[in-house]
Amino acid sequence: xxxxxxxxLTDFLRDAVDPQVQADAxxxxxxxxxxxxxxxxxxxxxxxxNFAYGQLIMAGxxxxxxxxxxxxxxxxxxxxxxxxxxGLSLVMERIVFRPLxxxxxxxxxVATFAVAFLLQSIALxxxxxxGKNAISLVELNQPVSIGSVEVRKISxxxxxxALVALALLVLLLNRTSIGLHMRAAALDFPTARLxxxxxxxxxxxxxxxxxxxxxTGAVLLTVQYxxxxxxxxxxxxxxxxxxxxxxxxxxxxxxTLGGFAIGYVFGVLGGALPTNQSQYLTSxxxxxxxxVLLLRPEGLFTRGGRVVERV
Amino acid sequence: xxxxxxAVSELEVAYGAVPAVRGVSFAVGxxxxxxxxxxxxxxxxxxxHAIVGLVPARGGDVTLRGRSLRGWSPERIARAGVALVPEGxxxxxxxxxxxxxxxxxxxxxxNGSARDALAEVFALFPxxxxxxxxxxxxxxxxxxxxxxxxxxxVAKPSVLLLDEPSLGLAPTIVDLVFSTLAQIRDRGxxxxxxxxxxxxxxxxxxxxxxxxxGELRLELTPRDAGxxxxxxxxxxx
Numbered sequence: 001x002x003x004x005x006x007x008x009l010t011d012f013l014r015d016a017v018d019p020q021v022q023a024d025a026x027x028x029x030x031x032x033x034x035x036x037x038x039x040x041x042x043x044x045x046x047x048x049x050n051f052a053y054g055q056l057i058m059a060g061x062x063x064x065x066x067x068x069x070x071x072x073x074x075x076x077x078x079x080x081x082x083x084x085x086x087g088l089s090l091v092m093e094r095i096v097f098r099p100l101x102x103x104x105x106x107x108x109x110v111a112t113f114a115v116a117f118l119l120q121s122i123a124l125x126x127x128x129x130x131g132k133n134a135i136s137l138v139e140l141n142q143p144v145s146i147g148s149v150e151v152r153k154i155s156x157x158x159x160x161x162a163l164v165a166l167a168l169l170v171l172l173l174n175r176t177s178i179g180l181h182m183r184a185a186a187l188d189f190p191t192a193r194l195x196x197x198x199x200x201x202x203x204x205x206x207x208x209x210x211x212x213x214x215x216t217g218a219v220l221l222t223v224q225y226x227x228x229x230x231x232x233x234x235x236x237x238x239x240x241x242x243x244x245x246x247x248x249x250x251x252x253x254x255x256t257l258g259g260f261a262i263g264y265v266f267g268v269l270g271g272a273l274p275t276n277q278s279q280y281l282t283s284x285x286x287x288x289x290x291x292v293l294l295l296r297p298e299g300l301f302t303r304g305g306r307v308v309e310r311v
Numbered sequence: 312x313x314x315x316x317x318a319v320s321e322l323e324v325a326y327g328a329v330p331a332v333r334g335v336s337f338a339v340g341x342x343x344x345x346x347x348x349x350x351x352x353x354x355x356x357x358x359x360h361a362i363v364g365l366v367p368a369r370g371g372d373v374t375l376r377g378r379s380l381r382g383w384s385p386e387r388i389a390r391a392g393v394a395l396v397p398e399g400x401x402x403x404x405x406x407x408x409x410x411x412x413x414x415x416x417x418x419x420x421x422n423g424s425a426r427d428a429l430a431e432v433f434a435l436f437p438x439x440x441x442x443x444x445x446x447x448x449x450x451x452x453x454x455x456x457x458x459x460x461x462x463x464x465v466a467k468p469s470v471l472l473l474d475e476p477s478l479g480l481a482p483t484i485v486d487l488v489f490s491t492l493a494q495i496r497d498r499g500x501x502x503x504x505x506x507x508x509x510x511x512x513x514x515x516x517x518x519x520x521x522x523x524x525g526e527l528r529l530e531l532t533p534r535d536a537g538x539x540x541x542x543x544x545x546x547x548x
Contacts, residue, residue, distance in 0.1 A: 177413065177416070177417070180406075180410055180413055180414060181414070181417060183403075183406065183410075184403055184406065184414050187403050187405060187406070188401065188403065190365070190385070191397070191401045191403070192414070193384065193385040193386045193389075194363060194365070194385050194386075194389060194395055194397065194401070195389060195394075195414050195415055195417055195418060195462060195463075195466070196386050196389035196390050196415075196417035196418025196419075196466060197386060197414065197417050198386050198417075199384070199386060
């Protein structure tokens with residue numbers, strides 16, 4: 001018995017450090033980090049946990065499938081995805097988030113639940129439970145050699161895309177006046193308005209940026225999971241939300257790290273667990289989340305007591 | 312009255328059923344400091360908050376050069392040229408001195424260069440230039456108060472409201488705050504100064520209103536500065 005266990009553990013460890021598993025895990029972590037930033041940005045400025053974030057990605061996925069089925073060029077498909085996701089984000093901001101500004105967090109959370117399931121139901125009516133296929137970028141699943149190691153192209157692309165997107169975001173937040181206004185609004189919204197920061201502008205910009213990140217997430221996720229169904233990205237969103245809370249919801253940096261960490265762990269476990277045990281993956285990850293939160297309730301990547309910028 | 316920079320007429324504010332400001336009227340002209348003093352809970356801060364749109368007025372009106380501000384959002388009022396130095400300063404402690412000042416630029420109407428605007432407030436408060444890269448939270452109380460005033464001034468407002476700017480400050484800093492106010496009044500700003508330090512306020516301001524229980528009770532001029540305390544005590548007794 002113990003010999004079986006020991007050999008199982010050895011197999012697991014060997015697979016866990018396998019370069020391909022590591023690369024896939026980092027790629028998944030990168031996508032989750034992008035989603036975490038999107039959720040964290042909106043939370044920072046609007047004080048609202050957008051549970052409907054996954055449905056934005058789902059809508060982007062259907063846009064990509066629409067373009068793919070019609071044989072549109074890849075660029076056109078991505079453009080459609082961005083337009084659909086950002087447009088939907090703005091509509092959501094205008095008719096749900098903005099009127100609820102200043103309401104209790106519980107009301108806002110329930111409102112985003114409602115939006116999430118509304119969008120999911122609409123997708124079910126329009127596209128059916130089996131969904132559509134977005135296969136324009138599916139060849140990114142092919143391997144590429146880096147030195148002596150072969151990894152999937154999408155892992156490299158995901159990591160590179162996330163790094164570029166995050167760098168651009170950091171530049172925007174730190175080097176532009178709208179970025180400064182967003183940081184101020186995240187720290188103290190009433191005082192920011194008092195000095196002349198336009199509440200509607202910062203809220204719209206936060207939502208548009210989160211939408212751009214969701215569209216990016218949709219493009220990258222459809223490569224991994226080309227079948228877009230009405231529940232597309234739902235599980236990932238819940239995992240990312242857990243990651244954001246795990247990392248520390250109040251700070252964009254810690255939320256991003258939390259998103260990356262949970263995606264990475266998810267990827268390593270998914271790659272290293274034997275096939276007959278992979279159905280335990282989600283329960284395993286969430287058991288880990290509970291343990292971490294018990295040990296560090298304020299978040300894994302927050303520095304105790306020190307106040308750092310939220311955005 | 313309508314040509315005053317700022318005019319408050321018959322202002323009524325209530326928190327729920329509790330009236331906080333009852334029928335208050337006064338005006339502040341360009342190049343004028345008007346003081347507003349009175350005991351805690353008299354309605355001084357509430358009056359300021361109603362002017363800048365943080366609390367809704369139940370009745371009456373606030374006008375900026377004859378233009379009503381009723382129903383405007385705080386950011387719109389700020390952008391129209393009314394700047395508040397709030398009680399407790401309300402700085403962004405985690406942002407640098409310079410970032411706090413750049414935030415003040417959000418409300419600026421004229422499009423001069425940001426550098427010139429910063430240079431002007433640095434001339435008034437040299438310590439802010441020295442510490443421009445420091446976090447606002449790392450400054451001393453007196454430096455923070457200078458930053459709060461500078462953040463308001465950098466927007467080049469036509470009306471400056473100050474809510475107890477001398478609260479908790481060392482005497483030398485209080486001197487600096489009061490002398491700075493006298494200096495910027497001479498540039499044509501309309502200043503409304505809410506204070507606890509009755510005597511100094513009466514001495515500095517062109518007129519000082521005494522507020523009690525949400526109503527204006529008494530108007531004092533610098534001639535009354537010698538025995539302000541006695542006058543107020545006699546009046547409120």
